[in-house]
Amino acid sequence: MKKRLIVILAAVAMTAAAMALSIAPSSAASIYDGKSPYRTFYDSNGKPYRCADSMTVISANYLRTKAGTKVGAIQLRKSTRCHTYWAYTKLYFTAQGYMTGHAELQRFYYSSEAGRWDCEDPGGNGDIVAGQSSCHTGMIYANSSAVTFYAWGYAYDRASYYADGQTARTR
Secondary structure, eight states: OHHHHHHHHHHHHHHHHHHHHHHHHHHHGGGGTTOOTTSEEEOTTSOEEEGGGGEEEEEEEEEEOTTOOEEEEEEEEEETTTTEEEEEEEESSOOOTTOEEEEEEEEEETTEEEEEEETTSTTSOOOBOTTOOEEEOOOEEOOOTTEEEEEEEEEEETTEEEEEEEOOOBO
């Protein structure tokens, strides 16, 4: 009986190890998840780099008021070096008083939502408050064609709607 239990436990352990190895390639690159795109990383030769240095805007839209006035932009950004994505909101003015701004990154795996991150989450620089004009989310790694993203952002003044916008969902 003891010998049979040991064999069963060994089989369970081997199955768990095999499953862990099968997800290792995607999790190995997740050193970037939840980190700022402006953070300094070091390559295998000790040379510093920032993911934001290889940034490209892959989708963008305006933040518009209900009347259609453009007051800022929302961008979905990608680092070609790090294979990471993040959202960025930029107001065309400096926030004053009680105004706040926000950006959110939403990830999809095929057609299912697979997570949301905003400027307040790890790697983000915090929501836009008085004296500021931009915010960004932390980075999320994705190197699979099954993963898509979109970004949306908004600005509020005194807890009432002011303007918002959303990018196209893309990779």
